[in-house]
């Protein structure tokens with residue numbers, strides 16, 4: 478079974494994807510980390526994230542980089558959204574994500590284009606959302622906890638800029654797949670959001686098996 482979880486920054490998609498992976502016993506890939514690893518490599522090599530050739534040259538990062546907690550900073554997120562708009566960067570990371578999605582037994586992947594590009598035939602697609610203000614509050618609390626001192630206003634401005642860039646790019650823009658189920662977590666606790674996600678997945682699987690497509 479393949480479960481695709483997409484949504485904007487700090488909507489709660491990673492939290493939900495990890496919980497679904499645990500619940501259904503599936504491996505999980507946070508695809509945002511791949512773009513963050515490209516961004517970190519561009520910065521380390523003092524290259525220009527706006528230049529497609531520089532970003533493409535940074536796609537051969539070692540797997541060990543994905544465990545680096547530095548990837549989760551706000552600054553890396555911003556540069557990740559710049560490098561991820563280059564079509565050749567997306568192409569360079571495509572097969573790796575598809576292989577993960579198509580492994581025997583299935584997988585859960587979260588990102589921006591899982592339901593639309595990486596796994597268009599996923600058994601279940603969720604599109605997780607929340608208002609920009611609530612997402613900024615969550616990300617702000619998370620960054621503060623990690624010792625990063627940024628203002629709520631700056632986090633909100635960054636989130637809006639990133640939403641805009643992710644939705645406007647020509648290649649694999651952030652959008653809800655036609656057959657995705659929307660899950661607004663704005664006024665749900667983490668536990669309630671996870672329960673709702675499990676119930677959406679179960680309902681979709683039951684419907685597919687009733688129509689002989691499961």
Ligand SMILES: Nc1ncnc2c1ncn2[C@@H]1O[C@H](COP(=O)(O)OP(=O)(O)O)[C@@H](O)[C@H]1O
Pocket residue numbers: 484485486487488489490491492493615616619662665666667668670
């Ligand atoms: N429903 C929720 N209510 C409150 N906080 C949440 C909720 N879902 C996630 N969070 C918190 O918000 C932050 C961002 O969540 P995360 O799952 O990493 O988002 P994303 O993967 O969409 O960027 C984390 O600190 C997480 O614990």
Ligand SMILES: Nc1ccn([C@@H]2O[C@H](COP(=O)(O)OP(=O)(O)O)[C@@H](O)[C@H]2O)c(=O)n1
Pocket residue numbers: 485486487488491508509510512513554557558559561562587588589590591639643
């Ligand atoms: N499948 C994906 C995942 C992330 N990304 C890009 O990578 C950036 C960082 O993604 P992320 O999922 O780690 O960011 P958060 O949503 O956790 O803040 C996003 O702003 C997107 O521009 C993407 O283009 N496609």
